[in-house]
Amino acid sequence: MAEFATGMRQIRKTIKKSAEDIAYMSSKGGFNNDQVKTTMRDTYVEMVEEMQKLDKEGQKLEEIIEVLINDLKDLDDDDDVPTRSRYDQLYKEVAKGKKNVAGDKQFFKDILRGIRNEDDETEDGEEMEVMQVQHSRKDPISKKDIVNPVINEVCAFVHSASKFQQACSHVYDRDSIYEFAGKKRSIKCAMQGCSETITLSKLINYPEYWNNIKQQQ
Known part of the structure; x- marks a missing residue:
């Protein structure tokens, strides 16, 4: 069972x-x-x-x-x-x-x-504001270069569309965040100014991170 x-x-x-x-x-x-x-x-x-x-x-x-x-x-x-x-x-x-x-x-x-909302307009007729998501090369915890990027699963598809969503959208290195969290199931985002909570079970691999980094150069 x-x-x-x-x-x-x-x-x-x-x-x-x-x-x-x-x-x-x-x-x-x-x-x-x-x-x-x-x-x-x-x-x-x-x-x-x-x-x-x-x-x-x-x-x-x-x-x-x-x-x-x-x-x-x-x-x-x-x-x-x-x-x-x-x-x-x-x-x-x-x-x-x-x-x-x-x-x-x-x-x-x-x-x-x-x-x-992909092609919708707001009530006042103006197009919905779209913000470019910017990623850092550094892991927020270790301050070292990210090797195995992970992200909140809800945000993954939003980043693929280069859209902003109100949720913790910061990318971490997998080993770094799991080592930092230890036995905890969730932690507060380590990025300064972010008050969102990260649930470890909701993190997924984020290979699109590398393409986003290249586009930012």
Whole structure:
């Protein structure tokens, strides 16, 4: 049963990676026809929304399996083994919102916002402001050159589009930040002036970093 929970987490990770890929494709554009561009954007949005539903369902199953595992651990000799009825009961509790299971709502919200705003204009008719993301060659912690760049997974697709998003978007060297964090699951960003929290499990490899550095030269 524990293997099932691990497998579900891996599936959810793959779903999020696919959503990032869609956001990246959307940022590249490449369609000269406005009608085709709008159709593709709507298709991208629909695909990511379906992925969000799958992620939420996956987290429900994770939550249920964790409860069932704990049930088994707490079993006494005279207790009954959890049955399908126990699973059905837990699923109903999750469906009714008795358990706080929302999936990674903010992750998908940020991606959908990026896709929908790709060609949109603000209410006053002015084009949405786009800011160039600037990266440093130095790791914020060790002050040495970055060797293995990592970044918050939510920000990765935004940087690919050279857009700014309100979240910790600083790049770290993998070995440096993991050594600095030790056993902590999250730390405050070490970059001066940044008050955001970095969750270690949300860091992903960021190979696009090298292209961004070249473009800044």
